[in-house]
Amino acid sequence: MAAPAQAPNQPIIRVKDVEVVLNDRKILNKLTLDVKRGEVLGFVGGSGQGKTVLMRTIIGLLPKVSGIIEVFGVDLDKASEQERHAVERRWGVLFQQGALFSSLTCIQNVQFPMREYLNLSPRLMDEIAIAKLEMVGLKADVRDKYPAELSGGMIKRVALARALALDPEIVFLDEPTSGLDPIGAGDFDELIRTLQQTLGLTVYMVTHDLDSLHAICDRIAVLSDGKVIVEGNMDVMLACDHPWVKEYFRGKRSRAAGMAHHRANDLVAS
Amino acid sequence: MSEALLTTVARGDRLELAAAGAWTVDCASDLETLVDAAVAQAKSVKSVAINMANVERLDTFGAWLLERLVRDFSTDGRGIDVVGLPPRYNDLVHEAQQSNRKQPEAPSEDIVDTAAMLLRRAGRMFLRDITLTVQLFGQLVMAILRIARNPRTFRFTSMVHHLDRVGWRAVPIVLLITFLIGCIIAQQSLFHFRKFGADVYVVDMVGILVLREIGVLIVAVMIAGRSGSSYTAELGSMKMREEIDALQTMGLDPVEVLILPRILALVIALPALSFLGSMAALYGGGMVCWLYGGMSPEIFLSRLQEAISLDHFEVGISKAPFMALIIGIIASVEGLAVKGSAESLGLQTTASVVKSIFLVIVLDGIFAMFFAAIGK
Incomplete structure (x- = not known):
């Protein structure tokens, strides 16, 4: 399987101006998102905002109205069936x-x-x-x-x-820690981190879990009203002024998660 | 290209291996052949060195094959040196070293052992079936006793609902099939009896066979397939979705709430359907005698009156409630045995139909011996 030549700093997944309509409702509106090789991207957003929809659109389970999705530099709309299979295998x-x-x-x-x-x-x-x-x-x-x-x-x-x-080079995780107890979820986060480092994976993770976001995500993208409203690391999230982001990352629950994480880091450091 | 993945050079009693290229999933099949060949070649040498410096990419498949190579070489205490492994793959190789440490127990190859195991398992399943059936029967009796003491707890609406489903809605198909069976019996008997000039005995044949055996048996087999299977599937999917557990935690007895109304509905419906089915079969027999055998309906009816007595009808219809009970109990036992998966639901539904049809026929045989013994 000849992997298409791709510059190392090129994004491994490129989503550009993607629009998805389900039941006459526009779920994703000109959404643009890049995922870099070797990073763990956490994708968050309120319930029903379309986090899972974007993931399912990227992996080809849902049709899109317009826009471009490239994985490994292959445009999935223009790819032949063989090329698609080659991408799906990876x-x-x-x-x-x-x-x-x-x-x-x-x-x-x-x-x-x-x-x-x-x-x-x-x-x-x-x-x-x-x-x-x-x-x-x-x-x-x-x-x-x-x-x-x-x-x-x-x-x-x-x-x-x-x-x-x-x-594979990319793994898509749809709410990997939902339905697990906090200890199990923590173990699972750690497992994903270890595997990501051992196997050199790129991880695209849809999640609700603030602990996961703190613990393993290199970068976070926030979805609201069909668009990515802010992306960056935890510091960017904490500095953001969008009301939903503020509520999510600086609310009561998130402060508890953040504090626990910092305490854990301090313990490791000492 | 596969040649370049692993090259072997023998130097005296030392074997030198050089790995190159992409040790990844795409080449795993070629790589395995090469690794096995190298292991076979190295039977006689004292020590082995493998140089991994030229490996461009390594994934779990490559790492595992490297580990397998190392393990196969070092079984009898020979040394193997792995040199030049790019440091970025250290974690991966370490991971591979941890895996497959515990050999799983190989399944027994001995035919006698396997046969004995299968027999034991079949025996256990048989015992389990009997225990569960008897247990459910006991629970049913207990539920009936409880209801006899406090009749208001009986789920009358539920029973009527099931009576509608297994009784009333089954009428058309039961009538159609028993009618056809009656036709076939009459036609076959006519065809063969005519050779002996015994046309008129066709009526005896049809009347006695239908009323004593065929009417109730055909209807019971049909109901086992039609209603037994749906009982199993219903109870099974309730079991899968923990609905039955929910009932239990609310202090309700699933046997009383779900199973008793279903089985009672069957016990009421099957005799009624057997009666209707027998009539349809007699009607079909009469039709064939008239149209195919040239026997007028008047003669058929008067001959029928002479040939059969109430005994024949009683023998047939008295079997129906017992068959209904067997079908209902087997369907419920199998339904409650469903586990979490979709496949198990299918398996239990099949088992339910097969077992209940088998037991209906066995029961019919037992009744035949019983009635012969009491001279009916």
């Missing part, structure tokens, strides 16, 4: 509910993309799938369990292992 998606195939065991779920795309020996597939399951912090003995036998946190981990099955 990203992994973690859906909000995990979306594991309920009729397959954990190891079969992780092997599914390998089986479809690669021609590997069964031994290598088993070994790699177990390595992936262990990487996301599961024990090898979950291999033959069905998704129905797993807890919510484990389902998310298996789903992450499946998203990572083909060693």
Whole structure:
């Protein structure tokens, strides 16, 4: 698979003037967003503002009315079917509910993309799938369990292992920590950070979780009224004067999350 | 291109490997072949060195294959040196070193063992089925006793609703199918009895067979497929969505609220449907005798009156409530056995239909022996 030549400082995902209309309602209005290679981007916004819609539009599950989406420098509208498949192989998606195939065991779920795309020996597939399951912090003995036998946190981990099955360059995470208890969510954040550093991933994360934003995001983009109203790191967010951003990042809950994070940093420092 | 990924040079009893290019997912298949070949080649050498300096890219697949190479070489205490690994891949290789440490237990290959295991499992499932069925029957009896003491708690509306679904709405299809079965029996008997000049006994054949056996059996099999399956699917999806657990935590007995009205509806509906079905089958038989056999309806009716007695009808219809009970209990047991996945819902629904049809036929056989023994 010849990766298209791309300058290292070029954005890995480029979204330009994208408009999406659902049920006669304009959800995204001329939205523009770049994601850089190797960063963790947190995408936040109020409920129903269209965070998930943008993610689903980028990965091609929702149609857009106008605008350009480029991933790895390939314009997905103009790409041939083969080029699209090549791009799809280089990203992994973690859906909000995990979306594991309920009729397959954990190891079969992780092997599914390998089986479809690669021609590997069964031994290598088993070994790699177990390595992936262990990487996301599961024990090898979950291999033959069905998704129905797993807890919510484990389902998310298996789903992450499946998203990572083909060693993608980008992973899309749709609310990875929703439905997890705070300790589980913290572990999951740490896991994403570790994997991102180990595998050199670019992470596009839709989230509500202030702790995740503090802990692992390099950059944050805020969606409101169909547009990205502000993007930058946490300091930019705290300095922003938009009322929603102010409420979100400087409200009661966020102060608690920020303080906890700073305390943790101080502890590490001392 | 795959040649360049891994080159091997033997120097005396030392093997030198040089890795190059992209050790990534796209080349994983070629790479595995190369790694296995290198391991096979190195059987006789004392030490091995692998130079990773020229590797351009490395991902989990490459890192794991490197780790597999290292492990395969070092099994019998030989040394292996990995040199020149670009530092940016240290984390990844470290991660690969941690994985696949615990060998999973290999599934038993012994045919006898496997067969014994399968038999044991089948035995356990059979025992489980019997236990659950008896248990549910017990719960039903308890629920009925509770209701007998306090009749106002009975879910009458629910029962009427189910009676409508499994009884009233099943009437057209039951009539149609039993009518056709009656036609077929009459036609076949006519065809063969005519050879012996015994045309008139066709009426005995149709009358006795339909009233004693076929009427109730066909209707029970149809209801097992039509209503048993829907009971299982309903209860199963309620189980999946934790609705049954919710009922229980509110202090209500799911057997009393959900299962009893359904089974009672079946117990009422099946005899009624059997009666209608038997009549339709007799009607079909009479039609065929008239149109195909040239036997006028008057003769058919008078012969029928001589051939059958109330006993035959009683034998047939008395089996219906028991068959309904079996269908209802099996459907409920299977419904409650559904686990979280969509697949398990499908499996249990199939099991419900298969088991209830099987048991309906077994029950019919037992009744046949019973009635023969008491001389009816």
